[in-house]
Amino acid sequence: MQYQNGHHTVYPIIFQEQYGSLSSINCFLYDNGSTLTLIDAGLDTPQFNEFFQQQLKQYKLSIQDIDQIFLTHHHDDHTGQVNQILSQKQVQVYAHHLAILRLLFEEQYLTNKYNFFVKIYGEYGCLDISADRFKKMEKTFLNRENLKLNTEVIPLHHGDIINEMYIIEAPGHSPDSIIFSEQPVRWQFSGDLLLENAPTNALIDFDEKLELLPTVSQYRESLLKLNALEAEWIFPGHEKIFQNHNLEIDNKLKKMDRKEQRIIDAVRNGNNKTVEIARAIYGKKVETQTFFVLSEVIGYLEYAIGRGKLAKEMRDGEWFFQPVYP
Numbered sequence: 001m002q003y004q005n006g007h008h009t010v011y012p013i014i015f016q017e018q019y020g021s022l023s024s025i026n027c028f029l030y031d032n033g034s035t036l037t038l039i040d041a042g043l044d045t046p047q048f049n050e051f052f053q054q055q056l057k058q059y060k061l062s063i064q065d066i067d068q069i070f071l072t073h074h075h076d077d078h079t080g081q082v083n084q085i086l087s088q089k090q091v092q093v094y095a096h097h098l099a100i101l102r103l104l105f106e107e108q109y110l111t112n113k114y115n116f117f118v119k120i121y122g123e124y125g126c127l128d129i130s131a132d133r134f135k136k137m138e139k140t141f142l143n144r145e146n147l148k149l150n151t152e153v154i155p156l157h158h159g160d161i162i163n164e165m166y167i168i169e170a171p172g173h174s175p176d177s178i179i180f181s182e183q184p185v186r187w188q189f190s191g192d193l194l195l196e197n198a199p200t201n202a203l204i205d206f207d208e209k210l211e212l213l214p215t216v217s218q219y220r221e222s223l224l225k226l227n228a229l230e231a232e233w234i235f236p237g238h239e240k241i242f243q244n245h246n247l248e249i250d251n252k253l254k255k256m257d258r259k260e261q262r263i264i265d266a267v268r269n270g271n272n273k274t275v276e277i278a279r280a281i282y283g284k285k286v287e288t289q290t291f292f293v294l295s296e297v298i299g300y301l302e303y304a305i306g307r308g309k310l311a312k313e314m315r316d317g318e319w320f321f322q323p324v325y326p
C-alpha cells in the first residue's frame with residue numbers, strides 16, 4: 001500500500017522477519033513530486049535484497065529512479081543496501097554528521113569505541129560478562145573495509161532543510177538519530193525513536209571526549225520533540241506505520257518512569273553493583289542479551305543519578321550505587 005498526499009507519495013518497503021524482538025525492518029521510498037529519496041536501506045542479506053528488488057518492481061520503480069539516500073541513523077539494519085545501490089547508481093547519501101565516522105568504520109573511531117567500552121565496562125564492573133562484545137568489535141575492526149559505505153556521506157545538521165524536509169536531531173537510540181520531518185504533509189520519518197507496541201532502547205554510546213552520553217535523558221528529550229510535531233503518519237524503522245503518536249509517546253514515557261523506578265528499587269533492595277542490579281531485574285537475560293541489558297541498566301542508573309534519586313561512589317575503580325531518600 002502506498003501513502004499519498006497531493007504530489008507526495010510514500011512507497012513503504014516492510015520486510016517482515018523476526019529481528020530480535022521486532023517483527024519487521026522498514027525502509028521507505030519517498031517521492032516529493034520531483035525527487036525520489038530512499039529513507040533507510042534495510043539489511044545487507046540476500047533475502048532483504050531480493051525483497052527490496054521485488055518491492056521496487058511492484059511499485060514500477062527501479063534502482064535507477066532513486067535520486068538520493070537519507071539515513072535515520074548508522075545501525076546496520078538501516079544501511080544494508082546502500083553499497084548495492086551505489087554499485088548500480090552513484091547517488092548522494094545523507095546522514096547526521098555524527099553518523100559519518102560510524103558509517104565509514106574509520107580506524108580511529110573503532111579504536112576509540114573499543115577503548116571506551118574497556119573503560120566503561122571496567123568502571124561498571126562488567127568486563128567479565130562482556131567478552132563477546134569485545135570479540136565482536138575485534139571482528140568488525142578486521143572486516144571494516146567490507147562494512148564501510150563506499151561513498152562520501154553528506155553531513156546533516158539540526159535545522160537543515162532539504163526541499164521541504166526538516167532535519168531534527170533526535171539522539172538517544174543512537175547519537176546520530178534523525179527525524180526527517182516532511183512539514184507540508186506532516187509525515188515523520190523517525191527511524192527507531194518510536195515504534196508501535198515494540199521496544200526500542202537508548203544504547204550506550206560516547207561523545208567526542210570519549211565520555212558516556214546521557215542516553216536515557218537524551219532519548220526522553222527526543223520523544224518530547226517528536227511529541228511536539230504534528231503527524232499525519234509516523235513512518236518508523238520497524239513495525240507498523242502508525243498514527244496517534246502522542247498516545248504512543250505517552251505510553252513510552254510512562255514505561256521509562258517504570259524502568260527508572262525498577263532500578264531505584266533494585267538499589268534500595270541492597271544491590272549496589274551494576275551486574276547485581278542487572279541480575280536482580282533481568283535475570284538470565286544478563287547473559288543472553290548482555291549489551292542491551294547493560295545499556296539499559298547503566299543508562300537508567302545514570303538517569304536516576306541525574307534526577308537526584310541515586311548516588312554513586314568509586315571504590316577500587318568500580319562504581320557503587322546508593323539510594324538517595326528525599
Ligand SMILES: [Zn+2]
Pocket residue numbers: 075077078192237238
Ligand atoms: Zn533499527
